Amino acid sequence: MCTVASFRLLSSIRTQLDSSVDRDRLDTRSAIAIACHGIEMTFQSGKQSYQALKGIDLEVNSGTIQLLMGPSGSGKTTLLSILAGLLTPSKGKVNLLGQDITAMSRSELAKFRLHNIGFIFQKFNLFPALTAAENVEIVLKMKGMSDKMAKKETKHLLATVGLGDKTDLLPRDLSGGQQQRVAIARALAGNPKLIMADEPTAALDSYNGHAVIELLARLAKQEGCTVVMVTHDPRIVDVADRVAYLEDGILKI
Numbered sequence: 001m002c003t004v005a006s007f008r009l010l011s012s013i014r015t016q017l018d019s020s021v022d023r024d025r026l027d028t029r030s031a032i033a034i035a036c037h038g039i040e041m042t043f044q045s046g047k048q049s050y051q052a053l054k055g056i057d058l059e060v061n062s063g064t065i066q067l068l069m070g071p072s073g074s075g076k077t078t079l080l081s082i083l084a085g086l087l088t089p090s091k092g093k094v095n096l097l098g099q100d101i102t103a104m105s106r107s108e109l110a111k112f113r114l115h116n117i118g119f120i121f122q123k124f125n126l127f128p129a130l131t132a133a134e135n136v137e138i139v140l141k142m143k144g145m146s147d148k149m150a151k152k153e154t155k156h157l158l159a160t161v162g163l164g165d166k167t168d169l170l171p172r173d174l175s176g177g178q179q180q181r182v183a184i185a186r187a188l189a190g191n192p193k194l195i196m197a198d199e200p201t202a203a204l205d206s207y208n209g210h211a212v213i214e215l216l217a218r219l220a221k222q223e224g225c226t227v228v229m230v231t232h233d234p235r236i237v238d239v240a241d242r243v244a245y246l247e248d249g250i251l252k253i
């Protein structure tokens with residue numbers, strides 16, 4: 001939560017980052033799942049350039065839920081995309097699970113993302129022509145699971161998110177909350193260590209939004225996942241371990 005304690009924690013992390021010797025020791029001792037340092041992002045559009053991130057340092061401990069909050073345009077999605085390896089920063093380094101993803105080739109990064117990161121998006125991003133089960137199975141098969149195992153694991157995952165009786169339905173026959181539950185099952189498929197979620201409740205009504213977040217938080221904790229979530233929803237603060245506030249591309253706390 002964004003408290004005096006979290007401010008102190010961030011200050012102490014910043015102090016530690018100032019010393020490269022301390023940083024090396026910190027990485028091995030304190031189970032930091034995500035670390036970024038000196039992140040800058042400048043978008044170029046013709047002759048115009050816009051600096052969306054202006055030097056972000058952030059560390060997320062393993063097994064915790066980190067929120068990214070702040071006003072529209074403050075750089076939340078840009079930062080999440082960089083932490084997820086979907087966007088290359090103009091400057092700075094991102095370390096996920098002890099690996100420097102900014103030094104990886106495109107194909108190494110794609111493989112790393114597939115095996116280590118589950119994604120949840122505002123608009124669910126399910127394949128419309130595939131059933132709930134097929135939407136989950138396809139990810140497991142991409143990760144190398146056999147057809148038989150993928151079917152079994154999918155059944156388990158959909159039951160876990162409360163959709164055991166909806167496995168054969170297409171996304172259009174599910175409510176928004178149910179579609180987001182399929183997306184959660186898909187994100188958890190294959191036990192990724194990291195979950196990146198971009199405004200996962202924005203398209204849901206208040207009741208379903210809260211239910212989805214509680215489910216995501218509970219499952220993520222159970223599975224020992226580290227979650228980074230962009231949100232405007234102040235109620236989600238209740239399930240978070242830490243909140244980072246961005247303003248004009250700068251981390252305020």
Ligand SMILES: Nc1ncnc2c1ncn2[C@@H]1O[C@H](COP(=O)(O)OP(=O)(O)OP(=O)(O)O)[C@@H](O)[C@H]1O
Pocket residue numbers: 043044045050052070071072073074075076077078079
């Ligand atoms: N591909 C791009 N090209 C140019 N500018 C971009 C690009 N992506 C983002 N920006 C700009 O960078 C800034 C930060 O955008 P970003 O989407 O990260 O903000 P945000 O905090 O997630 O906003 P919101 O809450 O409205 O989704 C904005 O001013 C945006 O217009």
